[in-house]
Amino acid sequence: MVTCKDFLSELNEYLDDECREDVRKELEAHLNECPNCWVICDTTKKTVEIYRGMESYPVPPAVHDRLLTALRKKCEAPPQT
Amino acid sequence: MIQRVGQTSEFDEAVLVAQAQQGGAEAFTELVNRYERNIFRLARHITQNPEDAEDVLQETFMKAYEHLVDFQGNSKFYTWLVRIAVNQSLMKLRKRKTDASVSLDEPYDTGEETVTREIAVWDPNPELTYSREEMREILEKAVESLPPVFRTVFVLRDIEELSTEETAALLNLSIPAVKSRLLRARLRLREKLTRYFKRKGEDLFGYM
Numbered sequence: 431m432v433t434c435k436d437f438l439s440e441l442n443e444y445l446d447d448e449c450r451e452d453v454r455k456e457l458e459a460h461l462n463e464c465p466n467c468w469v470i471c472d473t474t475k476k477t478v479e480i481y482r483g484m485e486s487y488p489v490p491p492a493v494h495d496r497l498l499t500a501l502r503k504k505c506e507a508p509p510q511t
Numbered sequence: 512m513i514q515r516v517g518q519t520s521e522f523d524e525a526v527l528v529a530q531a532q533q534g535g536a537e538a539f540t541e542l543v544n545r546y547e548r549n550i551f552r553l554a555r556h557i558t559q560n561p562e563d564a565e566d567v568l569q570e571t572f573m574k575a576y577e578h579l580v581d582f583q584g585n586s587k588f589y590t591w592l593v594r595i596a597v598n599q600s601l602m603k604l605r606k607r608k609t610d611a612s613v614s615l616d617e618p619y620d621t622g623e624e625t626v627t628r629e630i631a632v633w634d635p636n637p638e639l640t641y642s643r644e645e646m647r648e649i650l651e652k653a654v655e656s657l658p659p660v661f662r663t664v665f666v667l668r669d670i671e672e673l674s675t676e677e678t679a680a681l682l683n684l685s686i687p688a689v690k691s692r693l694l695r696a697r698l699r700l701r702e703k704l705t706r707y708f709k710r711k712g713e714d715l716f717g718y719m
Contacts, residue, residue, distance in 0.1 A: 442694045469630050470701070476633055476708075477701045481669050484650055486548040487555060493565050494547065497572060498540065504576055505536040 432460040437467045445475055528588050532579050539579075543572055546589055549671065550596045556666040557600035559655055560607065567603060571596040590677060597667070597681050604659060629702050631709035641707070653703040657696055664689055665696035 437460050443449040444457050461468050524545075530538035547568060554567035574595050575582075582591055634640060641649065654662060667678040668689070679689045 438698075439694075442690060442697065466630050469632055470698075473631075473633055473705060473708075474697050474701045477697060477704055478669050480704070481650060481654075481665075481700075482672065484647070484670065486552040489547050489551045489568065490565075493551075493568065496565075497543065497547070497569050500569060500573060501539065501543070501576060502536070504573060505534075505539070 432456050434464060434467055441471060441474060445478065524588050539576060546592055550592060553593065553596050553666060553671055554600050556654060556670065557663055558603045563603040567596060567599045570599045593671060594681055629705045631705055633708040634710045637708045649707050653700050656703060657699060661692050661696035664692040668693050
C-alpha cells in the first residue's frame, strides 16, 4: 500500500520517468485514489515545465561588448600551449 | 556552417572548439554568442546579484579561453563552461555572504519535504492572468527565495537541464543528495507558485 508520504518521496522519479514499471503502477493506483497527491503531482509537474520553458536573460549590450573587448585583448596573445 | 544562437549541434560545437583551440578568435566569439545568455542566466540565479553575474560571465569566458587547451572533449564544451561558471558563481556567493547559510554542505534533512500547506489546482492558463514580465518576475522571485543549497541544484537540474550525475559532479554532492535537494526545491517552488497560479473562486482541496 502506497501512502501519501511514499508517493511524495518517489515524486521526482515518477515525474522524471525514472521509476520501475511495477513502482509506477503502484504510484498511479495511489494517484487515482488520492486527490491531494494528484494535485501535488500535477502542480509539481507544471512547476518543472514552466521553469524549463523560461527564457534566458538577454545579456545587456554593454556587458556583451565589455566581454568581447576583454577577449580581443586576450586573443592578441594566443592561448597557452 | 553558422547556426542560430541557442541551437546546439555537437558536431558544429566540436569544430568551433577545435578552431578556437588553434587560436581562432572568430570561432571563440561564436561560442560566446551561443552560450552567453545561458551562462548569464545561470550566474544570476546562483549569485542573485546582477553585478556579480556580469563579472561571472566575463570571468567564465576569460578562463575558458585561457584554459582552452586543457579542454579534452570528454564532455560537451557547454558542460565544461557551466562547470567554470558554477565555480565562479559559488565563489561570489561565498564572498558576499559569509554566514553559514550559503554553505552547500549545510544539513538539509529537515523532514520538511512532506509538509505541503497549499494544495489547490492551478488555473490552466496562468499566462492569461499575468503578462510575460509578471510571469518572469514571479518565477524569479520564487527561485530567489530558495536557500542556496536547494536553489543551486534546482537551477542546474531543471533550468540548465543537466543530468543528476553531472549536477552531483559539479557540486561535489552525492547522487542521493542531489535527488533529495531537487525534490525539496521542486516542492517549495510548487507551493510558492500555487499562491499565484491557483484557480480562483474555489478552494479545492484546501487542506490535506
